[in-house]
Amino acid sequence: MSNRTTDNIRPRGVLTRMKPYSPGKPIWEVQRELGIEKVTKLASNENPIGPSPLAIQAIQAYLTDIHRYPDADTLDLCAAIARKLEVAPEQVLVTNGADELITLLSETFLEEGDEVIVPSPTFSEYEFGANLMGAQIVEVPLREDYRYEIADLLAAVTDKTKLLYICSPNNPTGTYLKKQDLYALMDKLPPHVLVIFDGAYSHFVTADDYCDGLELVRQGYPLIVTQTFSKVYGLAGIRVGYGIASATILHNIRQVKEPFNVNALAQVGAVAAIQDDAHLEATRDMNALGRERLYDDLQELGFKFTRSMSNFVLVELGPDAKSIYDQLMRKGVILRYAGAWNLPHHVRISIGTPDDHQVLINALREVLQESKEQLALSTQKD
Ligand SMILES: Cc1ncc(COP(=O)(O)O)c(C=O)c1O
Structure with a gap:
């Protein structure tokens, strides 16, 4: 038998315990997979106004x-x-x-x-x-x-x-x-x-x-x-x-x-x-305003959330969280699904620019409306 095989090379035992890090989905991946040009990423707590x-x-x-x-x-x-x-x-x-x-x-x-x-x-x-x-x-x-x-x-x-x-x-x-x-x-x-x-x-x-x-x-x-x-x-x-x-x-x-x-x-x-203090202050100000705006809109939509001191908010979307997350992705909005933290009813939303915010809220409203219509259709059929 040929000894040209790597099958007997054993990694360290601790590696069996290690889960790979699951990062926020990158913009290019969503563009490539779903063929969408405009993608809004609110998944990795990046600075929405860009670098200094x-x-x-x-x-x-x-x-x-x-x-x-x-x-x-x-x-x-x-x-x-x-x-x-x-x-x-x-x-x-x-x-x-x-x-x-x-x-x-x-x-x-x-x-x-x-x-x-x-x-x-x-x-x-x-x-x-x-x-x-x-x-x-x-x-x-x-x-x-x-x-x-x-x-x-x-x-x-x-x-x-x-x-x-x-x-x-x-x-x-x-x-x-x-x-x-x-x-x-x-x-x-x-x-x-x-x-x-x-x-x-x-x-x-x-x-x-x-x-x-x-x-x-x-x-x-x-x-x-x-x-x-x-x-x-x-x-x-x-x-x-x-x-x-x-x-x-x-x-x-x-x-x-x-x-x-x-x-x-x-x-x-x-x-x-x-x-660059001006860039720092602009980022902080946009974040503080964006956080309040997100709270207001989430409240209006009836979702619970945890008040945050950061540039993201943990939001409880309920048992349909994964499905809402997937549907938002198909509309070009990337959030972070919180299943990896053992919070299957939650998503984490990074604070974006006012434009990002509007795109998110519009898409979320559409998803909720579409789910309502589907539910109505399926109960009619029943
Ligand atoms: C709490 C926390 N610590 C550290 C890091 C890592 O930051 P860096 O990009 O510098 O590796 C992150 C990145 O998301 C984070 O959320």
């Missing part, structure tokens, strides 16, 4: 230098982030999206059998990182209206707990941990637990009792704040995220990081974007 014009200019100006390797230490970008967030440059680590940082944190701190506390439902990459390293996930369900209860998180801690994730505002619920609760949690946790405070959506929060975690890093708590250029800064396509923590924690993570993890165009684009 300053970032585009900076990237264009850098193009002739892309034959050179990028700065492995991302010094200019660390300095720009440090200035903006009022931390020392040594307290900043830049990565290929915040996703990479979550994997790096797992590779740095997790051994097989360690425990990772993950509230539920939340962003799935935390589980991915833990599974990758053979660690155990300890899920802590959020309470009513997806509220964080710190007593539940504390009760889940054991001697084996290494990491505890807090996503605030949380994806997909839009709910957040109040400042007083964050301090109470940090003060009560045993010192061997590193808290990962995922602030991917911090910039969209308008509540006064919110805390983005940065002041706790400045005070020396064992906490890393992760943020991203993919959301408010509109640079999801070039992949830049970062962590803010003590220099010691970041030193540990640097030991497992690839040297050139952030490409040169991403670095110059991000340096420009973080200085």
